[in-house]
Structures are given as C-alpha cells and as structure tokens.
Amino acid sequence: MARYHMQDGTVVDTSNATQSWQESRDHNGQNFISRATGSQWNHETLHKSRKGRYWKECKSDWQGSTDRAEWLSPQAAAAWLLLNDEEVPEDLAQYAEEVSE
Numbered sequence: 001m002a003r004y005h006m007q008d009g010t011v012v013d014t015s016n017a018t019q020s021w022q023e024s025r026d027h028n029g030q031n032f033i034s035r036a037t038g039s040q041w042n043h044e045t046l047h048k049s050r051k052g053r054y055w056k057e058c059k060s061d062w063q064g065s066t067d068r069a070e071w072l073s074p075q076a077a078a079a080w081l082l083l084n085d086e087e088v089p090e091d092l093a094q095y096a097e098e099v100s101e
Helices: 074-083 090-101
Strands: 002-004 011-013 019-022 025-027 032-034 042-048 052-059 068-072
Touching: 032 042, 032 068, 042 074, 052 074, 068 074
Parallel strands: none
Antiparallel strands: 002 011, 019 042, 025 032, 042 052, 052 068
C-alpha cells in the first residue's frame, strides 16, 4: 500500500484502486527496460480509482528519489495501456481509437 498526495489535493491509495496494471518490460540484451518509461531505473504502474479516474504511480530505483503519482487523462491512460500490451477497459475504448493508428 502506498498513498500519494495529488496536485489537486486528492489523496490516492494503491489499496483502494479497483484495477491496476504493471508496465511491460523488454530485455535489451543486458537489462530489463520499462516500456512505459524507456528506462531500466524508472517504473510506472497504472491504477483506476474508486471514482473511475486513472492515475499512474511513478517509482525509481535511483537512490534518493521520491515516488510520486499523477492523474492521467482518459486518452493518456488508453495510450499507456496500449503501449504496455494491456487490454483496454470498456470505459476507455473510444479513447484507444483516438490514440492508436
């Protein structure tokens, strides 16, 4: 469980998420690279809140870094799911059509 204070004053809690998706990782021959961030050190998890809003949790393996979270638009959430080979939920289907070619 992790809690984050969002820019709009809301507090989100990973244990309250109704759905969560882990980033996909690809091996480059030496390291596993996050598809969401393009880094071996920075990672993201997408969550859907109890109220149906999408937010991503950003974590880093760098010493001294601080974990954070940010709200995502429906378009950004759909794009994140498509990039990470996840099935897009019904409430984001129209946005997936907008962001994919």
